[in-house]
Amino acid sequence: MEQYVIIGNGVAAVSCIEGIRSVDTESPITVLAAEPHPTYCRPLISYYLEGKTTVERMVYRKKSFYEENHVTVRYGVTAHKIEIHTHEVFLEDGESVPYTKLCIAAGSSPFVPPMKGLEKVEKQFRFQTLDDALALEQALTPDAKVLIVGAGLIGLKCAEGIHGRVASITVCDLAPRILSSIFDDLCAARMQAHLEQHGISFLLNDTVTEFKGQTAVMKSGAKVDFDILVAAVGVRANIGLVKAAGGNCNRGIVVDARCATSMPDVYAAGDCTEGYDLTIGANRVLALLPNANMQGYCAGQNMAGKAAAFDKGIPMNSIGFFGLHAMTAGTYFSEQEGGVCYEECDDKHIKRIYTKDDHMTGFLLIGDVEKAGIYTAMIRNRTPLYSVTYDALQKDPSFASFSAEKRGQIFGGVV
C-alpha cells in the first residue's frame, strides 16, 4: 500500500490523481491545497471577467471527482518543508504528513519587480488566481482608468477581460513588442494594432520608474494617471520547497521524462517544473496547461509503479483577442541557426512556418488558424518533411499531403 501526497491542487494535481488511479485504485491520496477552491481552470479568469463563464462552470472536474477517486483534499494548507530521508512533508504549523510517493505540483507565483512607491498604491492587483480576479472585479468601475504593467499573455488577457467594464486601459512593458515570449515583431505589431483598434493603449520599451500616488512616472518621461494597477510582469516557478530539500532546480524543478525529480520518490509536474522541450532538445520551463495535464498523468502513473514517459513537451499557445485569433508553437530558428521560414502575409492573415533539418520546428499563425493541429502534430511527432508533400502542406494543413497509407491508418483505423 502506497501513501501518495500531492502538493498543489491545480491541473497537474488532478491529472496526477487520474494517473495514479489508472494503476492503483486502493492506496490513499492526500492533496495539500493552498487555495480554498476545488481545482478550477486558471486560464479562464479573464473569460470570467468578460462574462464568458461563471465560477461554477470554471471548475476543472465535476464536484464528485475527489470522492470518486478517494482523495482527501486539505484546503488552505501550505507545505513548508520536505524531509526526503524520513519521507515527510511538514506543514507550516509543524504537522507532519508522511508519504511514500510525493508529487510537487506547486505551480508558479507572480513576479513583481521592485518599483519605487508601489507599496503606496492602494488599488493594486495581481492576475493569476481566481481570488485575484474576484478582488479585481470588486474594484472595477465604469470610470476607472487601469494601468497594466506587462504586455504578456496574462496582462493582455486581463485587458480583454475588463474591457467594457472600465473607462480606459493602458498597458506598458519593458519589451519593445507585445507578447514578446511567443510573438515575433511582425505578429506582435499586427495584434497590437488590433488591440489599439479596441481602445487599448500601449507604452512599450518603457517601464515605471516611480509611482507618485495615482500617477506612474515612466522611464520615457511619460506620466500615466490610473485608478487601478494590475501587475502582470511575469511568473516564477515555485521551486523553494525542492531547492531547500537539496533537489536539482534551475528556473524550475528539473524533471526527467518520467517527471521524477533528482530526489528519491519525489516527482513534479506543471508550472513549477522545467521539462524537456523537444524543439530545442533541452529543458525549459513550459508553463502551459496542456503540458501540466500530461506531466501530471505521467508522474501519477510512475508513482503508482507503471513506467510512463512524457517526452513530447513543446511550447504552444492558442490565444485570441476581440475576435482575432493567434496560434504559436515550437521554436523559430533564424537563418543563422539553420532555420527556414515559409511566410504568407496579407491584410487578414499571417502564417510563418519554421523548418530546420527536414523537420517543422515552429509556427506562428494569426487570423486563419483552421486545422493548425496538423502542424502542431508535425512538430510533436518529429515527422520528417520528406514523408509529406511539404510544398502543399505549408500552404494548407491537410492530409492530402500525406501518403495514402497514412490516411488509411488514420481514417480507416483506430488511432
Place this chain on the structure above:
Amino acid sequence: MQVSKMKRVYVNEQWCLGCHLCEYNCAFANSGKPDMAVALKGKIIYPRIRVEQDGQITYAVNCRHCTDPICVKSCIAGAISKDADGVVRIDQEKCVGCMTCVLVCPYGAVAPNENGVMQKCELCLQNSCGEPACVKGCPNRAIVYEERG
C-alpha cells in the same frame, strides 16, 4: 479513460465521390430543425465532417475518437471528456472558445460553430438521427459506422 472498443465512423477514400452530401446531412442532423431546406437553405453550414480533396483524392475528415485524445488533456476549460462509451464529447456550456483543441487536434477535426463555440463529431448520439447522418446518407457507402481495430 482509455477505450478502444467502440463503433467509429470510417472513410474509404477510394469510394468517396467528393459529393459533400455528408457535410449537409451532418449540418442538418445537428441543426435540431425538422426540415433540411429550413435548416440549411441560404446559410453558411458548419458541418462536423469535412470533405478534403486534392486532385484525384477525396476523403472525409471527422473526429477519430482517439484512444488517448490530446484535446481532452489540453482543454483549458475542462470542457472535453472521453466518456465510458469511448465517445469524446465537448461540453459546450463550459467551452470558452479558446481553440486550444484546434491547436492540438492532429487531424484537424475540431472547429468552431457559428457562435465561436467548439464542436466536432459526436457520432449523432445526442441528436435525433439515431446513427451517424453522414453514414446514413453516403450514396456510395464510402463512410461506414462499425467496430474495428
